[in-house]
Amino acid sequence: MQWVGLVRNVMLGRQGLSRAVLLEAVGDAGGREPRSYLTTGNISFVAPPGDLDDVVERIEAGVAAALGRAELVAVRSLDALRDLVAVDRFAAFAGEDWETEVSFLRHDAPPLDERRIAYPRQTVIVDVRPHEVLAARPRSGGARPHVNRLLEEATGCPATARGWSTLRRVVAALDG
Incomplete structure (x- = not known):
């Protein structure tokens, strides 16, 4: 696999x-x-x-x-990952004003309880999955916590984030 x-x-x-x-x-x-x-x-x-x-x-x-x-x-x-990027989950956040990112937990982490995610202020939670959170946040201004911080605070586990365009490019390279 x-x-x-x-x-x-x-x-x-x-x-x-x-x-x-x-x-x-x-x-x-x-x-x-x-x-x-x-x-x-x-x-x-x-x-x-x-x-x-x-x-x-x-x-x-x-x-x-x-x-x-x-x-x-x-x-x-x-x-x-193919399934994740197959749908443009960030279509409503196109343009230079938004950072669109996905934060990932370990594959074997306990499933995320989305009720534990703190109020994201200016950051918009686009989707919550058992081991990922998809979010968009304004490129500038205050009160726009990074999706990684939100996920780590909700779970107490380390996470890593990738930009939406990075994920799409990695999948395209693997499929190319």
């Missing part, structure tokens, strides 16, 4: 985490056919579903060894 991993809080080429180091960590973890997309820690690999937890744990250990700190790797199947 093909998986997409989203490494939290990294930019390739900084703090000792190059594309080559990240791909080596994925390969050493048991992920076959590792590839990297863009510079924000987006990877894909092939692994049997039954091995996913172990592979992710080892990828996180490899990332921690390179960075000197632990970071989440949120993983979704390519099919799940």
Whole structure:
């Protein structure tokens, strides 16, 4: 099965985490056919579903060894990401005035109880899923909390976010 991993809080080429180091960590973890997309820690690999937890744990250990700190790797199947981006969930927020993002929990995190999401003020919650929150927020001004902050506060778990256009580009690259 093909998986997409989203490494939290990294930019390739900084703090000792190059594309080559990240791909080596994925390969050493048991992920076959590792590839990297863009510079924000987006990877894909092939692994049997039954091995996913172990592979992710080892990828996180490899990332921690390179960075000197632990970071989440949120993983979704390519099919799940295809389904997510198949519908333009942010059509009402087109244009330069909005940041459109999806925040992801670990694949094995407890399901999100959307009632725990704090009042988002100027941020608009577009959709809440068991392990993701989709949100749009104005590019400027105050009282516009980042979707990651909202998700982490609601769950007490680390999360990582990607822009909607980034997710669409990663899926397109994998399908291309």
